[in-house]
Amino acid sequence: MKGMVFTEFLEFVERTWSPAMVDDLIDSCDLPSGGAYTSVGTYDHREMVKLVVALAARTGQPTDDVLHWFGTGLFTSLATAFPVFVDEHRDAFSMLAGIEEVIHVEVRKLYPDAELPAFEISRPDARTLVLDYRSPRCMDALAHGLIDACVLRFGGGVQVRRAPLGATHADGSRFTLVQE
Numbered sequence: 001m002k003g004m005v006f007t008e009f010l011e012f013v014e015r016t017w018s019p020a021m022v023d024d025l026i027d028s029c030d031l032p033s034g035g036a037y038t039s040v041g042t043y044d045h046r047e048m049v050k051l052v053v054a055l056a057a058r059t060g061q062p063t064d065d066v067l068h069w070f071g072t073g074l075f076t077s078l079a080t081a082f083p084v085f086v087d088e089h090r091d092a093f094s095m096l097a098g099i100e101e102v103i104h105v106e107v108r109k110l111y112p113d114a115e116l117p118a119f120e121i122s123r124p125d126a127r128t129l130v131l132d133y134r135s136p137r138c139m140d141a142l143a144h145g146l147i148d149a150c151v152l153r154f155g156g157g158v159q160v161r162r163a164p165l166g167a168t169h170a171d172g173s174r175f176t177l178v179q180e
Helices: 003-016 019-028 045-059 063-081 092-097 099-110 140-153
Strands: 118-125 128-134 158-164 173-179
Touching: 003 019, 003 045, 003 063, 019 045, 045 063, 063 140, 092 118, 092 128, 092 140, 092 173, 099 118, 128 140, 140 158, 140 173
Parallel strands: none
Antiparallel strands: 118 128, 128 173, 158 173
């Protein structure tokens, strides 16, 4: 997992709680990296899992809620850092439909070693966009937060539903977006 996600997560924790909370999480998680992340580095996603689980325990929130909440903030940070990916779109459907062919292509140019989730995208009708998310890292809730923030960025008016693609998180999730 790219270090940018880790640095954004720690900044999210610092903004939302405190620098002391960041230190507490890093100290309590026994991270192979020691919690020293650079935005261009690559780190084991299990370190993120440890940090999220530790934050969930300290805040009393389910881990999926922590990941979703972080995802909404991550979208805002990414949209600020890379406005070209957002500004060229007229609505959330346009942006999200281009995840694989546009956004992930550009991310791979910048970070050839990036391990990105896979999205299979379909448009069953003009008001519906379906995103089938698959990733061995099982961060469906993070993807959900990113999607929800994208919808809000473009003014809302879209209902987002998430359902498992199989029996476990490892099978992925289907996000069905319907314009209201």
